[in-house]
Each structure stands twice: as structure tokens, then as C-alpha cells.
Amino acid sequence: MITLFPEMFTALSRHGVSGRALNKGLYKINLTNPRSFTTDIHNSVDDRPYGGGPGMLMMYQPLKKAVEKIRSNISGSSYIVYLSPQGKSVTQDKLTQLTKNKNLILVCGRYEGIDERFIEAIVDEEISVGDFVVSGGELPAMMLMDGIIRLLPKALGHSLSAKEDSFVDGLLDCPHYTRPAEVDGMKVPDILLQGNHAKINDWRQEKKIKQTRLKRPDLYEIYISDK
Ligand code: 4GX
Numbered sequence: 491m492i493t494l495f496p497e498m499f500t501a502l503s504r505h506g507v508s509g510r511a512l513n514k515g516l517y518k519i520n521l522t523n524p525r526s527f528t529t530d531i532h533n534s535v536d537d538r539p540y541g542g543g544p545g546m547l548m549m550y551q552p553l554k555k556a557v558e559k560i561r562s563n564i565s566g567s568s569y570i571v572y573l574s575p576q577g578k579s580v581t582q583d584k585l586t587q588l589t590k591n592k593n594l595i596l597v598c599g600r601y602e603g604i605d606e607r608f609i610e611a612i613v614d615e616e617i618s619v620g621d622f623v624v625s626g627g628e629l630p631a632m633m634l635m636d637g638i639i640r641l642l643p644k645a646l647g648h649s650l651s652a653k654e655d656s657f658v659d660g661l662l663d664c665p666h667y668t669r670p671a672e673v674d675g676m677k678v679p680d681i682l683l684q685g686n687h688a689k690i691n692d693w694r695q696e697k698k699i700k701q702t703r704l705k706r707p708d709l710y711e712i713y714i715s716d717k
Pocket residue numbers: 573574575576599600601602603604617618619620621622623624625626627630
């Protein structure tokens with residue numbers, strides 16, 4: 491991870507599924523601050539954009555030196571991802587692809603962005619977490635990492651959990667219910683209480699399809715045309 495705010499990543503490393511996976515040794519995380527690779531007395535990592543305009547940009551050299559430092563400390567190949575709204579929106583399939591990399595280097599931008607030459611010459615892929623803007627790449631990078639980590643073998647308590655996620659077969663998940671069997675006058679669907687697992691599977695598949703048609707017609711169209 492290349493970030494000006496390494497402390498933010500405790501959200502990932504200390505809590506929940508990603509925290510447990512780290513403790514189990516299923517992945518390692520390295521946090522590299524480009525501020526460690528500056529050359530001026532102010533430790534500047536940003537500068538003004540050529541051509542004018544508001545805001546500042548992250549400079550090429552500290553980012554490149556951060557990449558070189560990381561690469562000098564790892565063996566094997568690495569794949570560099572830059573999180574930005576200009577990237578292609580991430581999908582569940584993309585997360586599965588990313589799990590195949592031995593080393594992933596995520597670059598978290600701050601300010602108005604980074605020098606385009608770093609993207610051209612050094613970044614392998616630009617990825618977005620959605621069509622909205624946040625104030626830095628750290629939260630998007632953590633979203634990506636969390637999505638990848640939970641796909642690693644043994645990260646989830648139930649090995650089937652990741653196979654039954656939303657999007658895995660291009661459909662949304664079905665509704666779920668827990669005790670009590672009735673609350674505020676609302677009953678759990680009878681079929682789930684009867685214990686016929688073939689029928690329960692059929693019901694769940696039907697709900698997934700109906701739910702997708704209703705809530706995500708865009709995904710439903712793709713599902714229908716792929717059959
Ligand atoms: N999905 N951001 C990157 C810096 C920036 C500004 C301008 C390029 C151009 C985002 C997203 C996202 C905020 C991360 C701006 N980079 N990242 N950062 N949506 O909004 O991934």
C-alpha cells in the first residue's frame with residue numbers, strides 16, 4: 491500500500507474478517523509512505539498543476555521511489571493498482587482475478603490526483619469503487635482489499651459463504667431470516683421452516699432472480715441474455 495495516511499489501514503488490519511485473516515497469516519500488508527522519499531526540506535509530496543487550476547497533485551518521484559522500495563523488498567511479480575474515479579468500476583469477477591496476484595501494490599491518491607506520467611509509465615490498472623468522489627484513495631483501497639481478503643481460502647468461517655454471495659452467479663442474494671419465527675406480526679416464509687432442502691434451494695434461487703429483476707434490472711438483463 492502506498493499512502494500518506496498509513497494509520498487508516500488499522501480499520502482493515504485490526505477488525506473483523508480481514509483482521510482475523512491477517513492474524514492467521516493468510517496475507518501480509520506493507521504500508522509505505524511516499525513522504526519518506528522526498529528530497530526537499532519540507533518533505534513535499536505535492537505540487538501545483540502545470541497550466542494552472544485549483545488544488546495540488548502528488549508528484550511523480552516520491553511515488554516512484556515508494557514503488558521501487560516495495561519491489562526491492564519482495565520476491566516475484568507485483569501488480570500496481572491506482573484507485574481513482576477514472577478507473578473501470580470494480581466487480582466481483584475483478585476481485586477474484588486480483589486474488590491471483592502474488593503481490594498487489596495499491597496506490598492511494600490524495601489532493602486532486604497524481605501526475606499522469608506515473609499512471610502511464612508505472613500503474614498497471616486504474617480501478618474505481620464507484621461513480622462518486624471521496625477525498626482520498628485509502629477508503630477505496632480498503633474496500634478493494636477487504637473484498638479480496640474475504641475470498642482467500644480459509645478467510646471465511648464457512649467455506650461456502652463466498653460462493654453464495656451476491657453477484658457470484660450474476661444475481662443478488664436472496665432474503666434471509668433468523669429467530670424469532672414471527673416478529674411484529676411478520677412471519678418467516680413457511681418453506682424455510684419445513685426443512686425440505688431441495689425446495690428451500692428452489693425457493694432461494696427464485697427469490698434471487700425476482701429480487702434482481704426488481705432491484706437491479708441492469709444485472710437482470712445480463713443474466714437473462716447470458717443463459
Ligand atoms: N474509486 N478517489 C483518488 C485522488 C484523485 C483525484 C482526481 C484522480 C483524479 C475513488 C473512487 C475516489 C478520490 C480516489 C480522489 N485521483 N477511488 N483520489 N471513486 O473517489 O476509487
